Amino acid sequence: MGRGRHAGYDDQRELILAQAAALFARTGYAGTSMNQVAEASGLSKATLYHYYRDKYALLVSITEGHVLRLQGIVGEAVAEGRTPQAQMRILIRRLVEEYADSQNEHRVLTEDVKFLDDADRKRVLDIEREVVAGFARVVIALRPDLEEAALGKPLTMLLFGMINWLFTWMKPDGALGYDDIAPVVSDLFLAGLKAVKAPHLQATP
Template sequence: MGRGRHAGYDDQREMILERAAALFARGGYPGTSMNQVAEACGLSKATLYHYYRDKYELLVSIADGHVSRLQGIVDDALAQEKTPQGQMRVLIRRLVEEYASAQNEHRVLTEDVKFLQPEDRERILGKERDMVAAFARVVAALRPDLKEAAMSKPLTMLLFGMVNWMFTWMKPQGALAYEDMAPVVADLFLGGLQAVQVPAREAAAVG
């Protein structure tokens, strides 16, 4: 009878994925070795293989896990709010929060997905397309007059452009945090520049 998994097995797997994602994000999937992953995790290579059979399995797990979490966020937001405007605000807030703590995973999803085998790539990109389609449906509900012009998806992609790469210019110790920026993005997307409100923390500092 085989030995069962120890109590910290899942936590260890998550730690490995986190360290591997950081390495992939910094050096690219092809440029990262299992030796480097093992060293970053403080594990022997033999122990690392106990959790993941190879580097490719790490890539699949990182990309699939990230996009699955995003799907869950979308599903929760749509169930939580009933109005399109409420749904959009929650979607933006939850997405910004997720990206704040998953920058490496997002880089892997966007930059290293091309190294996935066709079946895995199609499955993962299919989940990503489903998430984008859910956003586009909310956009269409907000502006049904744009449906015939097929503008829902382009507007959705413009929104993702604001959110997806925020971490490339946001400073960890800057004046604004991710939770400050989420309502700014929502205001800008829903009402234009004139609708943007100064974040509470900045307003308090000015006052």
């Protein structure tokens, strides 16, 4: 009988994936070695191979794990929201929360998916397309008149662009946090600039 996994096995795998994603995002998949991943994870190379057989396995886990989490967000939002507007607000809030913690993974998905084999790349991108389609369905539920003009996906991509751009200018220690800005994104997307409400800001010490 094979040895069972120790209690911290999954936690260690997640740590390795996080470190690998940070390295891939900074230096690219092709420019990162397993030695670097092992060092960043505080492991020997032999121990690293106990968790992941090679660098390619890391890339698959990072990209597929990221899109599966996004897919889960769509499913949960649709299940929880009683109206399309409630669903969209949940989608935006959850997406901002997810992206706040997975900028490295998102960059790897965007820039390094090309290194996946055809079958793996198709599987990952198919899930990503399902995520976009899920958002687009909520957009059309909000504005059925836009379905004929096929604007569901374009509006979804504009929304994704707005959310992605947040992380290029927002400062973690700034006056606005992600919890503050997510409702602003929802207001702006759902009703335009006139619907945006200013969040209550704490006085700067």
